[in-house]
Amino acid sequence: MKFTAESILNVAWLRQVAGFPSAGVVVAVSGGLDSMTLLHALHTWCGDCRAQCLHVAHLNHGLRGEASTADAQLVAETAAQMGLDWTVERADIAQSVASGGGNLEAVARQVRYAFLRRTAERLGAAFVATAHTQSDQAETVLLRLVRGTSLAGLTAIAPLRPLAAGTPVQVIRPLLTVSRRQIVAYARYHGVRFREDVTNHDLSRARNRLRHRVLPELEQLNPQVGSALARLAAQAREDQQYLMTLAQSWLKQHARRAGGRLALPVSELLVLPPPIRRRVLHAVAQQAEYPAVASRHITAIEQTLLPGDAIGKCVDLTGGRQVRRIADALVFTEA
Amino acid sequence: MKFTAESILNVAWLRQVAGFPSAGVVVAVSGGLDSMTLLHALHTWCGDCRAQCLHVAHLNHGLRGEASTADAQLVAETAAQMGLDWTVERADIAQSVASGGGNLEAVARQVRYAFLRRTAERLGAAFVATAHTQSDQAETVLLRLVRGTSLAGLTAIAPLRPLAAGTPVQVIRPLLTVSRRQIVAYARYHGVRFREDVTNHDLSRARNRLRHRVLPELEQLNPQVGSALARLAAQAREDQQYLMTLAQSWLKQHARRAGGRLALPVSELLVLPPPIRRRVLHAVAQQAEYPAVASRHITAIEQTLLPGDAIGKCVDLTGGRQVRRIADALVFTEA
Numbered sequence: 267m268k269f270t271a272e273s274i275l276n277v278a279w280l281r282q283v284a285g286f287p288s289a290g291v292v293v294a295v296s297g298g299l300d301s302m303t304l305l306h307a308l309h310t311w312c313g314d315c316r317a318q319c320l321h322v323a324h325l326n327h328g329l330r331g332e333a334s335t336a337d338a339q340l341v342a343e344t345a346a347q348m349g350l351d352w353t354v355e356r357a358d359i360a361q362s363v364a365s366g367g368g369n370l371e372a373v374a375r376q377v378r379y380a381f382l383r384r385t386a387e388r389l390g391a392a393f394v395a396t397a398h399t400q401s402d403q404a405e406t407v408l409l410r411l412v413r414g415t416s417l418a419g420l421t422a423i424a425p426l427r428p429l430a431a432g433t434p435v436q437v438i439r440p441l442l443t444v445s446r447r448q449i450v451a452y453a454r455y456h457g458v459r460f461r462e463d464v465t466n467h468d469l470s471r472a473r474n475r476l477r478h479r480v481l482p483e484l485e486q487l488n489p490q491v492g493s494a495l496a497r498l499a500a501q502a503r504e505d506q507q508y509l510m511t512l513a514q515s516w517l518k519q520h521a522r523r524a525g526g527r528l529a530l531p532v533s534e535l536l537v538l539p540p541p542i543r544r545r546v547l548h549a550v551a552q553q554a555e556y557p558a559v560a561s562r563h564i565t566a567i568e569q570t571l572l573p574g575d576a577i578g579k580c581v582d583l584t585g586g587r588q589v590r591r592i593a594d595a596l597v598f599t600e601a
Numbered sequence: 602m603k604f605t606a607e608s609i610l611n612v613a614w615l616r617q618v619a620g621f622p623s624a625g626v627v628v629a630v631s632g633g634l635d636s637m638t639l640l641h642a643l644h645t646w647c648g649d650c651r652a653q654c655l656h657v658a659h660l661n662h663g664l665r666g667e668a669s670t671a672d673a674q675l676v677a678e679t680a681a682q683m684g685l686d687w688t689v690e691r692a693d694i695a696q697s698v699a700s701g702g703g704n705l706e707a708v709a710r711q712v713r714y715a716f717l718r719r720t721a722e723r724l725g726a727a728f729v730a731t732a733h734t735q736s737d738q739a740e741t742v743l744l745r746l747v748r749g750t751s752l753a754g755l756t757a758i759a760p761l762r763p764l765a766a767g768t769p770v771q772v773i774r775p776l777l778t779v780s781r782r783q784i785v786a787y788a789r790y791h792g793v794r795f796r797e798d799v800t801n802h803d804l805s806r807a808r809n810r811l812r813h814r815v816l817p818e819l820e821q822l823n824p825q826v827g828s829a830l831a832r833l834a835a836q837a838r839e840d841q842q843y844l845m846t847l848a849q850s851w852l853k854q855h856a857r858r859a860g861g862r863l864a865l866p867v868s869e870l871l872v873l874p875p876p877i878r879r880r881v882l883h884a885v886a887q888q889a890e891y892p893a894v895a896s897r898h899i900t901a902i903e904q905t906l907l908p909g910d911a912i913g914k915c916v917d918l919t920g921g922r923q924v925r926r927i928a929d930a931l932v933f934t935e936a
Contacts, residue, residue, distance in 0.1 A: 411742075412822050414829035416836045417752065472822050483815050487747050487807050494749035497896070501751045508876045509840065541843045561832070 269455040271310040274303070276425075276443045283426060286438065287312055287319040290391030294382055295324050295344075297337035300397035302344065302460040303453045304441055308395065309348050321389055322352035325381045327359045327374055337461050344459065353385050371471075379429065386435040398423050398439045401446035401477075404495035408476050416561065417509070420502035431554065445492050513545035521550070529595040532571055543568070550598055556585035570596065604790040606645040609638070611760075611778045618761060621773065622647055622654040625726030629717055630659050630680075632672035635732035637679065637795040638788045639776055643730065644683050656724055657687035660716045662694045662709055672796050679794065688720050706806075714764065721770040733758050733774045736781035736812075739830035743811050751896065752844070753883075755837035766889065780827050848880035856885070864930040867906055878903070885933055891920035905931065 271277075280286055293308060295301040305322065312319050322345040326338045338354050345352035359374045366373070382394045403423050410419040425442050429435040441449065453460065484491045516538065522529045528550060535543055547567050551559040566581045570591040581589045583598075590597050606612075615621055628643060630636040640657065647654050657680040661673045673689050680687035694709045701708070717729045738758050745754040760777050764770040776784065788795065819826045851873065857864045863885060870878055882902050886894040901916045905926040916924045918933075925932050 407746075411746070411830065411833065412819050412826050414823070414825070415833060417840055475818070475822060480815060480818050483810070483818070484747050487810065488749070490749070491747050495746065498746065498750060501896075505752055505840065505844065505876045508874045509844075511874075539843045539846075541840045561836075 269452050271307040274444045274448055274452050275307050275311055275440045277311065279425070279443075280440055283438065285392050287393070288315065289393065290321070290386070290389060291319055291393045291395050291438075292321050292323045292382060292386045292389065292391045294378075294394060294396045295322050295341050296397075296463070297324065297341045297461045298397075298463050299453055299458075299460045300399055300402075300441065300446075300449055302340075302458050303449050304395065304397040305344065305348075306456060306458045307452070308440065309350070317349055317351075320350050321385070321391060322348075322350050323382055323385045323394075324352065324354045325378050326354060326356040327378070328356055329359055329370075329374070333461070340459060340461055355381055357381070383429050383433055383435055386429070387433060392434065393436055393438050394429055395438050395440060397441055399441045399446055399449060400444055400496045401492055403442055403499055404481065404492040405473055405476050407495040407499050408480065409473060412472075412476075414561075417502050417506045420499060421506050422499040422502075424503070425500075443496065509541055509545055510549070513542050513549055516542060516546055517549060526600050528598045530598075532591065532594045532596055535571055535596065551583055551587075551589070556583070556587065559584055567596070604787050606642040609779045609783055609787050610642050610646055610775045612646065614760070614778075615775055618773065620727050622728070623650065624728065625656070625721070625724060626654055626728045626730050626773075627656050627658045627717060627721045627724065627726045629713075629729060629731045630657050630676050631732075631798070632659065632676045632796045633732075633798050634788055634793075634795045635734055635737075635776065635781075635784055637675075637793050638784050639730065639732040640679065640683075641791060641793045642787070643775065644685070652684055652686075655685050656720070656726060657683075657685050658717055658720045658729075659687065659689045660713050661689060661691040662713070663691055664694055664705075664709070668796070675794060675796055690716055692716070718764050718768055718770055721764070722768060727769065728771050728773045729764055730773050730775055732776055734776045734781055734784060735779055735831045736827055738777055738834055739816065739827040740808055740811050742830040742834050743815065744808060747807075747811075749896075752837050752841045755834060756841050757834040757837075759838070760835075778831065844876055844880055845884070848877050848884055851877060851881055852884060861935050863933045865933075867926065867929045867931055870906055870931065886918055886922075886924070891918070891922065894919055902931070 287308070291308065293301075293305050295305050305320075308320060309316050322341060324338055324341040326334050328334055330337075338356075342352055342354055357377050359370065359377060362368075362377060363370055363373050385391075386394050406422040407420060410422060423439060423442060424437070426436055426438050429437050452458070481491065488494060517530075520531055520534050530546070530550065535546070538546065544564050547564050548559065551563060551567070563581065563583060567589050570579045570581060570589070579591050583589060588599050590599065622643070626643070628636075628640050630640050640655075643655060644651055657676060659673055659676040661669050663669055665672075673691075677687055677689055692712050694705065694712060697712060698705050698708050721727075721729050741757040742755060745757060758774060758777060759772070761771055761773050764772050787793070816826065823829060852865075855866055855869050865881070865885065870881070873881065879899050882899050883894065886898060886902065898916065898918060902924050905914045905916060905924070914926050918924060923934050925934065
């Protein structure tokens with residue numbers, strides 16, 4: 267008997283996460299295979315504390331008509347059968363996109379995480395659990411690679427991270443070390459009910475293209491490519507976090523703020539090792555409220571550090587902000 | 602007119618490489634498109650110093666019969682027409698594999714680099730130039746990713762590195778920022794003569810599979826995927842080199858050698874940030890004369906550092922070597 271909850275949950279790691287699951291877990295369940303399996307495994311693993319620890323949350327995105335309604339029904343039914351409380355909400359994503367603009371998937375994700383945060387905060391739950399798998403991790407790594415990334419992007423999906431700034435709620439991914447194949451086997455063995463999301467087969471989406479066209483080709487070369495990419499993500503996360511710690515501690519020591527401006531000493535920047543310097547510049551240039559800063563912005567800023575005619579030079583950042591070299595200072599200004 | 606030598610050689614960077622090309626460059630030329638184009642571009646760019654600076658080297662691997670002989674002839678003819686000296690040698694790779702064993706490609710590479718080193722040392726040349734392109738770089742990054750890698754592997758092909766321990770000769774790759782497409786266009790424009798290597802189309806080789814099946818699929822998602830992967834390699838190299846510098850400086854301070862043994866202090870290892878600790882352990886465990894040490898070896902060594910029953914525990918390394926935890930020391934012993 268190998269299809270125990272422990273065989274798909276990363277329990278050795280989960281046991282080290284303070285407060286999991288006793289501090290409350292909102293399980294994000296779409297009704298699809300991965301999340302219904304996550305719910306089944308957590309329900310089994312939690313044992314007697316399940317009703318106190320677990321809460322099922324489902325957002326009906328209202329994008330697929332009757333199919334969406336059926337998803338919501340299946341999730342509510344399953345929660346009820348398990349003796350768990352649940353929250354089902356309805357959003358009109360198509361309407362949000364029509365009025366506010368933006369990419370459908372990105373808007374759906376934003377609305378969904380806002381719902382999960384609200385639900386967790388209302389219940390006083392410390393965690394939101396999502397069903398991202400090792401296969402999702404591998405696809406995310408590949409997707410980042412294809413679109414262009416550095417070490418930061420290779421860290422891909424975090425096993426545990428704050429849900430957002432300003433909330434104590436954390437997002438946790440208990441299935442992140444388990445392949446889709448293992449999930450399928452577990453679900454089949456236990457007769458886990460789920461609903462197929464037909465959009466998963468739409469090859470026009472980059473992720474699905476990687477899943478159905480590229481990964482099978484790579485598996486011809488290495489059947490374990492999924493776990494190889496997931497392991498890379500985990501190691502990249504360790505390396506990147508350490509390099510960011512060094513960059514942040516340099517910033518704490520050297521950044522000066524005055525009147526909405528932030529200034530860095532050029533002479534000190536010049537003696538920094540390049541990997542730390544790029545991360546210092548990126549940390550200052552990339553602020554949550556502005557569009558993403560690209561590698562070319564950082565390279566342009568680095569060029570103003572060079573001696574000679576760079577003095578007085580100016581680099582435009584996203585959101586109308588600027589970086590200007592003034593004598594020995596690199597000054598970041600708001601729009 | 603955009604098909605100048607400067608448009609395919611990374612000249613801004615080459616000008617910063619001390620001694621290039623005046624200290625002597627052995628150009629490794631197989632007779633294929635990339636290396637014949639490299640030769641053409643270097644010959645053009647060097648101008649009047651070409652006869653003093655450049656030397657053409659070709660190793661006939663003797664693997665493809667008459668085709669191999671024709672390759673050698675084309676290279677020698679081209680060098681003669683350019684007024685350059687050349688060295689052509691013949692090796693019997695098939696014979697080497699039959700007698701010594703090993704993978705054909707790996708043996709061929711080893712014999713070829715030994716020939717290039719010998720040629721450069723004989724001529725007193727500081728550099729061996731090879732024709733690796735951005736496309737080779739992208740394929741190498743992908744190949745490493747598929748087979749499983751960490752940051753170290755993502756550094757892929759070095760733009761400039763020592764050819765081997767114990768020689769001042771450096772390997773340089775002047776085409777590493779140029780795509781195969783640009784090379785084809787340059788070669789066509791200048792009527793560069795070259796010979797097709799039919800083994801390039803053999804899909805049974807992992808690299809060719811990536812080239813002909815996977816990369817075209819990825820280019821559907823991002824036509825610039827080649828340069829994205831090459832940029833990642835360059836950034837990974839910077840990050841990895843910096844982390845290795847920190848690991849090496851820790852080793853210099855803390856490693857103790859006595860009687861063929863190397864000992865590291867466990868209490869100091871335990872307070873190291875994990876990315877540095879793993880690199881310290883890898884640097885000690887991986888020695889040139891032994892088979893490759895894997896990530897699982899490092900993880901096993903890290904486990905002996907934990908308190909409690911780990912004391913006295915032992916991890917087997919490659920080549921019959923061992924690592925043993927003895928009180929506060931981690932001791933690496935030869936076979």
